Amino acid sequence: MTRYILTRVMLAIPTLLLALAAIFFLVRLIPGDPAQLMLGDVDDPAALARIRQELALDQPLPVQFGHWLLQLLRGDLGQSITLDSPVSDLLLPSFAVTASLVVPAVVVAALIAIPAGVVAGWKQNTRLDVAVMTLATLALSIPSFWLGLMFLLVFGVYLNLLPVVGYVSPLEDVWQGLSYLVLPVMSLALIEAGVLIRLVRASTIEVLGLDYIAHARAKGLTEAAVIVRHVLPNAMAPTWTMIGLTLGGLLGGAVVTETVFSLPGLGRLMVESVFARDYPVIQGCMVIVTVAYVSVNLLTEITYPIFSPGARDA
């Protein structure tokens, strides 16, 4: 097991390094002096010289990249051009907001999708299956930001049940914080559930066709026991991977939902930095999104053998 984990970690490192290199060089692609870019439209020779030294601009490119990596490890992502604050101080609270949106959304999606998908696969080609699959296809065809807008229209404007836009941290005021998160979480969760249901159903059907299920049935196990004890755990393996991919992708990709509900998340921060051409913040956002994506996938892979013990030895 330790060896399996170590292999996975070793495999993730080059991916992460390459992705970080891409982020580093992307900003270097912009024409002009990188130091001036990082400083913004300010005429300040002293600051310029300081940044030039911070970026090690007098050194060759690979050395600059190494230097940048070392600073990353120290948590130093530079200084925001427009917001007068270190980039890292901006990223952490934004990341917390995004996580408080995305993690519950993925949990809710899984709680909907796993039972619905298993039942649909178990009752394949029945009316129930067709109904579940139709709903799932409908759900995954609706853009989450439009669903969010419609939720706002119905629950916020017409029914006046929930606050329309804004954010209160659930850590400060639990109920108020949650009331601001219900609609964004639901609009993300329903759509992701659509994707997951189809996958769970397909894996369930595949597992149901295997010999050991026939064996379990022949032993005289009740159908419910067959499903819960034999089908569900095996159908979970690909689902688990997909949940990881979804979570990793959403940590950076919930931009539009954050915009609809005016949540001060990571995506929102990145969009505002793009408008402001605040390159240090853009770079910082990309770093944290990439690190989050690679780490979540690594965690998914490390925990994968829980569902599929055979994978450990492969």
Next chain:
Amino acid sequence: MREGRWMTITRQPNAIAGGVLILIMLFGAILGAVHTPYDPIAVDFFHRLTPPAPEHWLGTDEWGRDVLSRLLAGAVVSVGIAGVTALIATSLGALIGATAGFLGGWFDKVVIALMDALLAFPALIMALALVAIFSSSAFTPIIALSVAYLPSVVRVVRASVLVLRRSDFVDASMVMGNSRAITLLRHILPNTVAPVIVLATSLFGWALLAESALSFLGLGTPPPASSWGGMLSDSRNYFADAPWLAVAPGLALSLSLLGVNLFGDALRDLLDPRMQKP
């Protein structure tokens, strides 16, 4: 055999529904390019925010512009960008994936490492970064999304080439004295078409969604040209008074995506034997 398969696709209600929705979307895009009931960017202050009525089927927006005309003009942009993106990502990805799978060795290793690194960026984040560098135009989302979707195509094509490389007809082509390039182009690539078509359909859907998302964020198609995402974004300011502004473009986008998904599923059942129902 082929015709038999097409018969099965035309008998599936889902496939038909998907096909009809796609045809409506394409018809809308073509109509939008040729003729719209009103000028989509003409301002008319006497008819601001009028609800749907016989003169304006889908109402007018805050500038008095006809929503239906803007929807049609937006279809040209959204469908066009998504189509070109799917085309570029698919052809470039197929070429890279096939070469990597066929040649193997260090080239293959480098390609796979690069693609894994690319996968670490969500498509929208990649697009945002490129917009920050190249500023927003119709081309930026096309380039950004093509790059973002490249890895999925490369992986699929590479995987099927790895299988095909060991097949008899490839050996036969090499024995006949064909060069590796000819063998690859004439004998291997045509056999990867089926999974690539299925993937291209999904890519089109993803690109349509991503382009709308970018425009919604104000970083896609620059105004006053209309785009579905931009219309949705503008609608938020008149939410309570003019809900039709938010409903029309969202429905157009959702129905197009539904069509692509339904048709894509049917295509997958038809072309991908692995996924075929028993």
